[in-house]
Amino acid sequence: MKKTVFIFGALVLALLTLFKLSKYSFVSGNTSIEFILAAIAIIFFVIGVMINRKVLHKNKTSGKEIDHKKIKQLGLSKREYEVLCEIALGLSNKEIADKLFVSESTIKTHVSNILVKLDAKRRTQAIQIAKELKIIPF
Numbered sequence: 001m002k003k004t005v006f007i008f009g010a011l012v013l014a015l016l017t018l019f020k021l022s023k024y025s026f027v028s029g030n031t032s033i034e035f036i037l038a039a040i041a042i043i044f045f046v047i048g049v050m051i052n053r054k055v056l057h058k059n060k061t062s063g064k065e066i067d068h069k070k071i072k073q074l075g076l077s078k079r080e081y082e083v084l085c086e087i088a089l090g091l092s093n094k095e096i097a098d099k100l101f102v103s104e105s106t107i108k109t110h111v112s113n114i115l116v117k118l119d120a121k122r123r124t125q126a127i128q129i130a131k132e133l134k135i136i137p138f
């Protein structure tokens with residue numbers, strides 16, 4: 001946290017210095033306003049790219065690894081796991097049934113089995129538990 005505060009503080013200080021330097025160079029007549037604005041835009045672009053790379057790199061390292069051992073320990077079948085993943089996407093029973101080419105009552109059975117195996121009362125609670133157990137890729 002201290003590192004982040006320090007980085008943003010240094011960034012603000014650097015920008016203020018840049019603005020002051022550009023003001024003095026513009027007043028003295030050495031450069032035109034277009035060059036000053038272009039320099040500021042380039043600096044903001046570079047800073048944005050650096051921040052974007054850091055954020056994207058963090059998300060990749062946080063991982064979306066699925067704990068297959070945990071899935072087996074819970075006793076989820078392949079079809080129940082597929083249904084759980086579709087539930088996590090926010091699909092209804094009918095939409096899941098259409099997507100997996102089975103009846104809606106079959107999906108309801110799978111959903112009830114999933115709720116029992118995850119010890120959940122609702123679909124949203126099952127998704128939350130699955131995320132905590134790292135068995136779904138979200």
